[in-house]
Amino acid sequence: MAKPIELEINGKRYPVNYPADTPLLYVLRDELGLTGSKYGCGEGQCGACTVLIGGMPRRSCQIPVSAAATKPITTIEGLEKDGRLNPVQQAFLDAGAFQCAYCTSGMIMSSVGLLQTNPNPSQAEIVQFLQGNVCRCGTHPRVIEAVRQAAKTMQEHGR
Amino acid sequence: MSNAEGKLFIEPERYEFSAAPFHQFELARRDFFKILGAGIAVFAIAKDALAAQETAPGPRAFHNEELPKDISAWLHVGEDGSVTGFTGKAEIGQNIRTALAQTIADELHVPFESVRMVTADTALTPFDAGTFGSRTTPTITPQLRRVAAAARDLLVEAAAKEWNVAPAGLVAADAKVTDPASGRSLKYAELARGKTLAQNLPAEDPITPATQWTIAGKAIPKVDARAFVTGKHQYTTDLRPAGLLYGRVLHPPSFGATLTSCDDSAAKAMSGVVIVRDGDFVGVAAPSAHVAQRALDAIHAQWKEVPQISSKEIFSYLKQNAAAKSEDRFRKQKGSVEEGFAGAAHRLDATYTVAYIAHAPLEPRAAVAQWADGKLTVWTGTQRPFANRDELAEVFHLPESSVRVIVPDTGSAYGGKHTSDAALEAARLARAAGRPVKVVWTREEEFTWAYFRPAGVIEVKSGIASDGALTAWEFHNYHSGMSGSETPYDVANQRTEYHQVPLILRSGSYRGLAATANHFARETHMDALANTAKMDPLEFRMKNLSNARMLAVLEAAAKSFGWPRKKTQEGQGFGIACGDEKGSYVATCAEIAVDKTSRAVRVVRLVEAFECGAIVNPDGLRNQVVGAMIQGLGGALFEAVEFENGHIKNPHFASYRVPRFRDVPEIETILLDRKDIPSAGAGETPIMAVAPAIGNAIFDATGVRLNNLPMVPNGLRSA
Numbered sequence: 001m002a003k004p005i006e007l008e009i010n011g012k013r014y015p016v017n018y019p020a021d022t023p024l025l026y027v028l029r030d031e032l033g034l035t036g037s038k039y040g041c042g043e044g045q046c047g048a049c050t051v052l053i054g055g056m057p058r059r060s061c062q063i064p065v066s067a068a069a070t071k072p073i074t075t076i077e078g079l080e081k082d083g084r085l086n087p088v089q090q091a092f093l094d095a096g097a098f099q100c101a102y103c104t105s106g107m108i109m110s111s112v113g114l115l116q117t118n119p120n121p122s123q124a125e126i127v128q129f130l131q132g133n134v135c136r137c138g139t140h141p142r143v144i145e146a147v148r149q150a151a152k153t154m155q156e157h158g159r
Numbered sequence: 160m161s162n163a164e165g166k167l168f169i170e171p172e173r174y175e176f177s178a179a180p181f182h183q184f185e186l187a188r189r190d191f192f193k194i195l196g197a198g199i200a201v202f203a204i205a206k207d208a209l210a211a212q213e214t215a216p217g218p219r220a221f222h223n224e225e226l227p228k229d230i231s232a233w234l235h236v237g238e239d240g241s242v243t244g245f246t247g248k249a250e251i252g253q254n255i256r257t258a259l260a261q262t263i264a265d266e267l268h269v270p271f272e273s274v275r276m277v278t279a280d281t282a283l284t285p286f287d288a289g290t291f292g293s294r295t296t297p298t299i300t301p302q303l304r305r306v307a308a309a310a311r312d313l314l315v316e317a318a319a320k321e322w323n324v325a326p327a328g329l330v331a332a333d334a335k336v337t338d339p340a341s342g343r344s345l346k347y348a349e350l351a352r353g354k355t356l357a358q359n360l361p362a363e364d365p366i367t368p369a370t371q372w373t374i375a376g377k378a379i380p381k382v383d384a385r386a387f388v389t390g391k392h393q394y395t396t397d398l399r400p401a402g403l404l405y406g407r408v409l410h411p412p413s414f415g416a417t418l419t420s421c422d423d424s425a426a427k428a429m430s431g432v433v434i435v436r437d438g439d440f441v442g443v444a445a446p447s448a449h450v451a452q453r454a455l456d457a458i459h460a461q462w463k464e465v466p467q468i469s470s471k472e473i474f475s476y477l478k479q480n481a482a483a484k485s486e487d488r489f490r491k492q493k494g495s496v497e498e499g500f501a502g503a504a505h506r507l508d509a510t511y512t513v514a515y516i517a518h519a520p521l522e523p524r525a526a527v528a529q530w531a532d533g534k535l536t537v538w539t540g541t542q543r544p545f546a547n548r549d550e551l552a553e554v555f556h557l558p559e560s561s562v563r564v565i566v567p568d569t570g571s572a573y574g575g576k577h578t579s580d581a582a583l584e585a586a587r588l589a590r591a592a593g594r595p596v597k598v599v600w601t602r603e604e605e606f607t608w609a610y611f612r613p614a615g616v617i618e619v620k621s622g623i624a625s626d627g628a629l630t631a632w633e634f635h636n637y638h639s640g641m642s643g644s645e646t647p648y649d650v651a652n653q654r655t656e657y658h659q660v661p662l663i664l665r666s667g668s669y670r671g672l673a674a675t676a677n678h679f680a681r682e683t684h685m686d687a688l689a690n691t692a693k694m695d696p697l698e699f700r701m702k703n704l705s706n707a708r709m710l711a712v713l714e715a716a717a718k719s720f721g722w723p724r725k726k727t728q729e730g731q732g733f734g735i736a737c738g739d740e741k742g743s744y745v746a747t748c749a750e751i752a753v754d755k756t757s758r759a760v761r762v763v764r765l766v767e768a769f770e771c772g773a774i775v776n777p778d779g780l781r782n783q784v785v786g787a788m789i790q791g792l793g794g795a796l797f798e799a800v801e802f803e804n805g806h807i808k809n810p811h812f813a814s815y816r817v818p819r820f821r822d823v824p825e826i827e828t829i830l831l832d833r834k835d836i837p838s839a840g841a842g843e844t845p846i847m848a849v850a851p852a853i854g855n856a857i858f859d860a861t862g863v864r865l866n867n868l869p870m871v872p873n874g875l876r877s878a
Contacts, residue, residue, distance in 0.1 A: 022449045030405065030447050035397035036390020038570075040521045041602035045812035048521060076390035089388040096380055099782050100252025101387035102521040102570030108388060127820040134812060136521050136571055137252050138789030139782060140823040 005069050009034065010078025020066035025049045027065045028075060036076035036105045040134065047133030050106040050113075051075045057113030059132075076105040079112065087157070088112050091150035092143070099137035107133050111147045120151055167662040198237040198351040199313050201306040202359050233285065234263060234306045236314065240334060240348030242267060242274045244303055247287025248295045249279035249542055250568040251576070253842050254779035255295050257382045258375075261776060262300050265374040266307035266367055269334040269347065276382075279566035281548045289543035291574060291668060293741045293840025296775060300838055304366040313358060317350045369773035369834035376832075378778035383568075395525040395540045395567050396599050403527070404433065405448040406588040406598040407455040409441040410608055413805030414664065416462040425457040434458075435591040442584060444592045448599070468663050469803040470614075474512045477616045477638045481658035489657040491645055496620075499631025499652030503622025505691050510618050511680035513639055513868040514799035515611040515664055519817055522570020523605040528585035529595040534561045539582045540569035547579040551586055573790070574668035575609055606810035611800055612669030613662075615639020617680035627692040629703050634681070640673025643740045643847065646681060648703040664802060670787065671843040674740045675794065675850065679868055682736035682851030687864060696735050696855060697722055706739070708770060708833075712746040713737050715768035715829045720748035730755055731763075732860025736851035742839035743771035747788070747848035750824075751856040758875040762792060762822070762853055768829040769845050772836035784828050784845040791849030793818045797872045816872075 005016040009032070018027050023042075028034040028051070037060055040048030044062040051060045054071030079086035085093065088111045098104045107130065114121060114129045121129065126147050135143065235243045244263045250256045260274040267274075277283050279290070311331045318336035319326035322343060330337045337344040369376065386392040411418070418439050426443060427434050432454045433444040441458060445451035468476050500506060526539035535557065541547050544564040552562045564582070581598045589596035600608070615638045622631040629650040636644050638660040645655050669675075689699035697717055704710055716722075717735065724733050730753040737746035750764040769784050797816045801808040809815045854865050863875065 018447060018449065022447070026447060026449050029397070030399075030449075033399060034390075035393065035399070038394075038522070039396060039599060040523075041812050043602060043811055043813065046521065046602075080389055085385075085388065092388045093380075093384050096384070096778055096782065098381070098384075098387055099254065099786055100521070100569065100571035101392065102252075102394065104387050105390045127823075130820045132819075134521060134817060134819065136519055136573070136790070136817065137782075138786030138818070138823075140789060140818075140820050141785060141826055142782070144820070 005065055007065070007069055007073060009073045010075060011072075016065055018065060021064045023061050024051070024063045024065050024068045024073075025060040028060060034075050034077050038102055038105055040102070040106070045132070045134070046103075046106070047110060048103055048106040050109040050133070052109060052113055055113070055116055057110045074109075076109060079108070086112065087153040088115065088147070088150040091146040091153065095142045095146040095149060097139055097142035097146040099139050103133060103135045107135065107143055111143075111150065114147070115151055115154060119155060121147070123148070168659045195235050195243065196237055197353060197355050198235055199310055199317070199354055200233060200235045200357045201309040201313065202233040202357065234303065234310055236267075236310055236347055236351045238348060238352045240269075240273060240346060240351070242269055243277055244274060245277045245284045246295075246299050246303070247279055247284040247545060248299055249290045249544065249566040251290060251540075251542065251572040252569070253295070253783060254381055254776065255299075256568065257379060258296070258775045258779055259299060259303055260382060261375045261377070261379055262303050263307045265372050266304045267311050268332045271374050271379060273334065279544045280563070281544050281565070282563040286545050289546065289577060290572075291542055291577070293743070293843045296771075296838045296840045297742060300775065301366065305360055308366050309358065309360050313356060314347055314350050317354070317356070318345050321345065321350075369838075375775050376773070377776070379776060380778070393567055394522055394570050395527060395538050396522055396570070396597075398527045398538055398567070398597065400527065400529060400595045402594045404444040404446060404588070404592050404594050404596045405451040406442060406444045406585055406596040407451045408584045408588075408598065409455060409458055409460060410604060411462055413462075413464050415467065415805055416464045418460060419463050420461040422459040425459075426454040429454050429457065433588070433592045435588055437587065440587060442588050444588045444594075444596050464805065467805050470514070470799070470801045471803075473614050473663065474616050476663070477614065477660050480660050481637050482660070485656055485658050489641060489659070491655040492653070494652035496631045496633045496652045496654045499650070500620070500622045502624070503630045504625040506620075506622050507684070507688055507691055508618070508620045509684055509687065509866060510616065511683065511866045512617070513615050513676040513679065515614045515666070515802070516669070516794050516798045517606055517611055517800055517815060518573045518575030518609065518669060519606065519812075519815065520571040520573060520575055523600040523602060524576065524581040524609060525597070525599040526581040526585040527595060527597045528582065528589040530590055530593075533557075534563070535586055536563045536565070537582045537586055538565045538567055539579075539585075540572070540576055541566055541579070541582065542572050542574070542576045546577070547582050550579040551582060554583060555586065555590070573670045574612075574672070577668060578610070580608065602812065603810045606800075606815060607807045608665070610665040610667040613639045613666035613673075615673065615676050617676060619680055619684045621684060621688060623688055623692055627689075627694050627699055627702050629688075634677075636673060636677060639676045642672035642677065643674025643738065644677040647706055647709055647739050648685070648700075649705050650703070664800070670790065671740065671846050674738070674843070674847050675791070676868070678736070678738040678847040679850045679854070682738065682848060683854050683864070683866060686734065686736070686851070686855040686858065690858075695723055700735070700737065708744045709737060709739055709746075711831060712744045712768040712770050715831060716746035716748050716766050719768070719827055719829055720766040722748060728752075730860055732856040732858070734852045734855030734857070734859055736848040736855060738844070738847045740844045740847060743769065743841060743844040745769050745844050745848050747852040749849075749852035749856040751853060751860060753857070753860050753875055760796065760857060760871045760875055762796070762824040764825040764827070765849065765852070766827040766829070767845060767848070768831060769841070770831035770833055771839040771841045771844070773834045773838045774830060774832045775838055777830055777832070780830055780841050781828055783841050784830070785826055787843070787845035788826060788849050789818050789823055791846040792822055792853075794868060795850035795853050795870060796822070797869045799869050799872060
């Protein structure tokens with residue numbers, strides 16, 4: 001029998017029993033109960049399932065769990081530290097950057113990923129980066145505002 | 160409704176597929192206190208049209224609709240001072256959980272944080288026909304205000320009794336009742352303690368006018384917002400009751416296809432997989448979604464498909480297959496259009512079309528069903544929990560009291576989540592499996608088997624006098640619907656007619672119903688007429704309008720936009736459009752740019768003025784207005800469902816284009832707060848003028864008049 005897969009998620013280690021070719025999203029949601037990452041299309045087209053793998057935003061519906069085992073994973077559940085929201089979460093909250101909020105986890109994870117590599121993105125860079133995240137409620141302007149605000153906060157407070 | 164041959168038609172103003180039966184509220188009052196504990200409760204009795212949340216006003220009301228005659232809303236003040244409001248409406252992203260709690264806090268004079276809303280639970284909330292038609296704000300808001308006022312009176316009376324004084328001199332404020340004469344005060348919590356006081360709403364309880372609101376009218380942030388940014392909120396798709404199995408159902412490859420054979424032996428052999436066969440229904444339940452998908456893939460089914468209309472020929476089909484004579488209720492007439500045409504200096508006739516489009520809510524249709532002791536509980540993201548309950552009860556031969564439908568705050572709907580599909584599928588699988596089952600539709604299923612906003616053909620014939628005054632207006636909508644089809648312009652001779660055509664694809668409600676299509680046709684046509692009259696489009700509209708609320712939004716939008724504007728670069732164009740529906744008014748200005756070489760159209764800026772009476776929450780309202788504008792961009796520019804022989808050809812986000820960040824222009828909204836006018840809903844009307852404003856701007860830039868939605872799925876190729 002193959003060695004069971006182990007994932008490192010939000011600083012904790014989880015053994016995985018689902019088959020190795022199961023998309024990471026289903027393992028997170030169905031096996032491990034981390035339902036903050038959402039199913040929106042299962043085709044890598046909407047961004048609702050975005051998580052960070054090795055710090056990079058990835059569509060968890062497109063990645064077999066076996067391929068996610070080598071690097072640390074961060075999901076929306078792992079952003080809050082000691083009751084304090086991540087600056088991106090706080091900025092989304094402050095901007096009211098959601099309506100039904102089903103896209104919000106993915107938007108936040110993509111934005112966290114963006115700010116890690118580009119701490120001071122221009123509006124055009126934010127738009128470009130979030131192009132793969134669908135919001136059907138049409139809250140895009142506030143999402144952009146939130147990302148800009150988060151960038152500002154992180155710069156002011158040294159991240 | 161159906162005709163003699165049993166063909167299905169779209170109801171012109173109906174938000175659901177079938178008429179809602181008459182309902183009675185079932186929860187006995189003693190059970191109510193059992194659930195919530197002692198305290199003070201007030202029940203609103205729905206007894207007039209205002210309280211009938213499922214109707215649109217005036218001539219646009221549903222026909223044959225039986226209105227609920229029992230309790231329509233209620234409120235409870237608990238022994239700990241907590242306040243709970245109840246409504247059968249669902250939170251689907253439109254922010255009613257916040258807005259309704261604001262209303263109660265405002266009228267009851269308690270802190271906003273002490274109010275909690277229980278929504279859309281058939282066992283706990285009053286009957287409600289559905290969350291649609293922009294009806295929550297105009298109907299539920301005043302009802303909750305009235306029950307809150309009555310609860311406040313009850314608390315004052317309780318204090319008066321306690322102190323043995325007349326209630327008239329007492330003051331209710333800050334969650335307590337005070338006697339100014341003696342300085343004594345009692346908290347609501349103290350007054351509610353040990354009581355099980357219930358009262359029906361007094362007939363004419365005065366409520367606080369909008370000018371005196373203190374909590375309503377404010378930009379209070381969304382309730383539970385933190386749960387959404389931390390991923391903690393549990394949508395239907397996130398629920399995982401103990402023993403849960405994951406369900407998938409075999410859907411046909413095309414509309415109207417029937418199952419001829421099915422080999423499920425390979426799927427049956429898979430460990431832990433339950434197969435359910437029941438007539439044409441074939442479904443699987445498995446320990447994980449991934450295994451459920453594999454089991455479904457392992458089923459080999461043969462289908463008999465039927466040839467049918469494709470999207471390429473839809474519009475000629477709709478014209479040719481319209482009912483020979485429309486029913487009287489689908490025809491509106493004033494004066495004589497023939498005389499109006501005879502007296503016209505200019506005639507202009509044109510035909511417009513709108514494609515089928517999909518709602519594509521990001522949370523797909525989903526349900527979790529659980530059976531226990533012959534009773535069924537279903538969690539599902541629906542706009543019509545009570546209709547879902549009734550359908551489940553009927554299908555499974557249960558009394559309504561044995562079925563409970565609960566709607567977790569849902570990942571949006573836009574008119575697309577009225578039916579019970581996922582609920583029925585989950586319930587059928589769960590009954591066979593003997594365990595709870597969750598069904599989440601795939602994106603492809605969502606794009607194929609959910610219903611669509613119907614396609615339509617609209618013909619407009621018109622005449623104007625030499626000074627630009629409308630002399631005649633004739634408007635025919637084929638298939639897409641009647642909403643918003645009557646012109647708001649002053650024209651003595653007019654005819655509006657809706658022509659039914661049997662359904663081709665499964666079709667139903669969509670944000671604004673047919674009002675978007677009808678406004679596109681009317682406002683594009685008005686722009687063309689302005690051009691014929693050689694008048695400025697805004698000036699032409701204002702000349703033919705006398706409705707002060709419409710004029711106000713037009714003026715507000717034009718002013719912010721800077722209308723009329725001079726073009727400063729090649730390919731630039733400006734357009735304007737306006738409309739009213741469901742008691743609210745909208746005007747939109749658009750600036751577009753056409754790329755010289757690629758001929759791609761880019762929307763540069765949208766300015767929209769919106770007025771819906773007294774604003775309950777300006778922040779939530781702005782979100783709804785901007786959201787409708789962005790959603791409207793998709794249908795205006797590129798969204799269209801492509802189909803052939805019953806197959807949907809573009810059932811993915813990769814092939815069905817929805818607005819994304821790059822499509823979003825600079826957006827400005829002007830919210831006119833009319834505290835003298837009762838609040839109307841705002842979910843729908845702000846979408847209606849977007850498409851014509853953009854189309855009119857494209858005409859301004861290029862001289863090309865685009866009469867078909869979507870206007871530029873591939874850019875302005877032929878221009």
